[in-house]
Amino acid sequence: MVDKNSSVPLYSQLVDLLINEITENLEPNSKMMSEREICERYDLSRTTVRLALGELENLGYIYKQHGKGTFVSEGIRDRKNLLESYSFTDYMRQLNKEPKTMVVAFEEVPLYRHIAQVLGVREGELAYRMERIRYADDVPMMFEVSYIPEYLFKSLSIEMLYKKPLYEVFREDYRQDVAVADEEFAASIMTDKESKLLETMTDALCLRIQRKSYNKQNIMIEYTVSVAKNDEFVYRVRHSR
Amino acid sequence: MVDKNSSVPLYSQLVDLLINEITENLEPNSKMMSEREICERYDLSRTTVRLALGELENLGYIYKQHGKGTFVSEGIRDRKNLLESYSFTDYMRQLNKEPKTMVVAFEEVPLYRHIAQVLGVREGELAYRMERIRYADDVPMMFEVSYIPEYLFKSLSIEMLYKKPLYEVFREDYRQDVAVADEEFAASIMTDKESKLLETMTDALCLRIQRKSYNKQNIMIEYTVSVAKNDEFVYRVRHSR
C-alpha cells in the first residue's frame, strides 16, 4: 500500500493513493473512511493522515464536516485540472490545443522610471524585454510584451526561450517559481501593429491584461502586458478560498 | 503571550501574534526566530508552531528555506489585503470607496435549459434571478444579473439583500460559503439598457464577466454575468501558488 522505505514522503504517497480511490471508486458526496480508519488501514499516524487529507481538501477533492466526517466533493471529475495554472502553455494543453510561442523581439534594456518602479528596481537597472506572439493550433491568440529583471536571470538568451516555455526556464534554469500573480483587465481596441501581428481586422475589440508575477519571497520576477483576441480566446480565472 | 485557556486555538493566537511582529518590527527578508525558538518562547509544541507558520506561508507573510530558516516576505506591507477577496463590497472598502448596491429586479423564475445546466439543476427548477447595480462612491460601476438556486436559498427575499451584502446573506443566513469561483472575461460594447443604467455614453467599451461560484462541496451556488465600466473601474485578480 504505502512504502515506508521510499524517499517519497508517506503523506504524498497517501495523497496519490486517495486521489486514485476517489476518482476511481467513490461517488460525489459519499462519505470517505474516517481518519482513524485510514490510520489503521495503512498503518500511519493520525498526523500523517491529516496532512494528506489537508492537501486533498486544498486540491478540492474532499470537504470535511466537523463531527460528521469527510466527503468527496461534487463534480471534481469534470472540473479537475481545468485551469489551475496561469501559464498559457499549460492552459492550451488542457484545452487540447497545440500551444506555440514566437519570440519576435528580445533585448536587454535599461529600465525607465515607470517600469523600474513596478519591477521594484532602480531606474536604469537592466532588464530583458521580449515580445512574443502566442498561438493555439497555429492561430495567433495573444501578443505579449514582458520585462524580467536581469539580476535574477543573468545571461538569459533567446535560444533558451526557443526550447521550452518561459516558466520552465524560470524554474529549471534559475530556480524561480511564480508563487503569486496579480492581473488587471481592461477592454480595449487593438493598435494597428497589434491587429497585424494577430492577423485580425483593424480596430478589433481585445482584452488588455497586465500581469505582475512574484516569487515566494514576494519579489516581482515578471511584468507583462498582454493583448488578447476577444472572440477566439476566452480568458478564464479561478479564485480559491 | 498566548492564553492556553482561551477558546481561540493556540495556533490562531500565534498567527495573530506573529503577523503583528512581522508587520511592526521585522524587515522584509530578515530571518525570523527558528521554529524551536518559537516553541520555547511561547511554550508550545513544534506541531502547533508549524501549523501557525504554515498559515503565515499561505497568507504570503513568510517563506521557508529548508536548512536555512524562515524569512519575512518582501513587500507584504504594501500588498497586504489588497485584493484577496472576490466580493465587490470588500474590494471597494479596501480601496476606501463606499460601496453601494441597488437591487433593480428580483424574482423567482423557472430555469430554461441553458442556465439550468450551468447551475447543475433540472430544467424548470426554480431559481432567484436578480439584477443589481454596483456603485462606488455613488458612481455606477457594474451591472449584474445573477441566478441562485432556490433549493439552497429557500425564501430569500429582496429585503434581506437590502440589509447586507449577498455573500453575507449566503454565509450568515444559509451557511453557504464561496470556496471557489471561476470567471471568464471578454471585451464588449454596452447595450443601450446597460449604458443607461451605468450612466455612460452609448456603445461604451466594457468588460463582460461571467462568474460561477461553488461552495466547498463543489455545488454551484451562484451564476452571475456582469458588465463593468472600463475606465473608472479596474478589474483585478490574484492567482496563488
Place this chain on the structure above:
DNA sequence: GAGTGGTCTAGACCACGGT
C-alpha cells in the same frame, strides 16, 4: 558538527453531530 526546516509517531483531550 550544529542548526534549520521536513516528516513522522503514539498518544491525549476537546467540540460537534447524531443516537
Place this chain on the structure above:
DNA sequence: CCGTGGTCTAGACCACTCC
C-alpha cells in the same frame, strides 16, 4: 452515548545549508 474531525503534546529521525 459514540464516532467524527479539531487541537495539542513531547518527543524522534531525516535532509538540507553553512562553517
